[in-house]
Amino acid sequence: MNVGDRFLLFVLSLVGLVLGVLLALLGAGVMSVTWAASQLTVQPWNDVCLVVGVVCALLSIRFLFYRSRRRGSGVPAESVLLAGDHGQIRISYETLRQLANRRGSQLKGAESFDSRVRQGREGILIACKMQVLPDIDIAALTREAQTAVKEYVERTAGVQVERVIVHVTELSPSGHAGKAWNGA
Structure with missing residues (x-):
């Protein structure tokens, strides 16, 4: 996993942490659901929610398919590929x-x-x-x-x-x- 992927995973983890804390506060009754819904639908929070939601969804999709894309590249990560006279050698x-x-x-x-x-x-x-x-x-x-x-x-x-x-x-x-x- 390269540095860019690690950073994106860090961002996704931070957003997940914030959403988890907010859901815990809503569930504990510290915050009212109606108050939170009314605050998130007012400008500019509705735009922020839209952007954060889309970015989180795209990051989640990327990391869901990250492993399968890597496996499909043809060469397992645990071997060396050499060219032979009659084909590939691993x-x-x-x-x-x-x-x-x-x-x-x-x-x-x-x-x-x-x-x-x-x-x-x-x-x-x-x-x-x-x-x-x-x-x-x-x-x-x-x-x-x-x-x-x-x-x-x-x-x-x-x-x-x-x-x-x-x-x-x-x-x-x-x-x-x-x-x-x-x-x-």
Whole structure:
């Protein structure tokens, strides 16, 4: 959902909130229905009511059909579309995530590795979370993870990787035996 749609949804929510409060006041007897009706039919309030009603109706119609229009575009939001020799090829984000996880978990010094994939402007973005072993050069390991994941996904899936973002969440528990390597 882009910024314009979010703003329109915000406006629709504000109008709905105001109308909800007014209906609650009418229902509680704080305001008289006849007084509210007489005020809303006098100039300029009748013009304001007309404009607000039409705008709310149009916004509601837009957001009612927003999801179905997006689905009908042909490409699911959770896949990448490639051109093949004999037609289109779709690779799901889950497949790309599994490829990134496979390569990232093979790195020496990485205890756990998980990733998420989303669409970027010039390719896909891969965000990785990893837990590293103690006494590892974290900067070198994260650079290696970025390069290894990017090259592996591009080579195996044929998908352009725009960026690989690595987030080191924590050190692995020191007593846990893992893929640590000694300096010898």
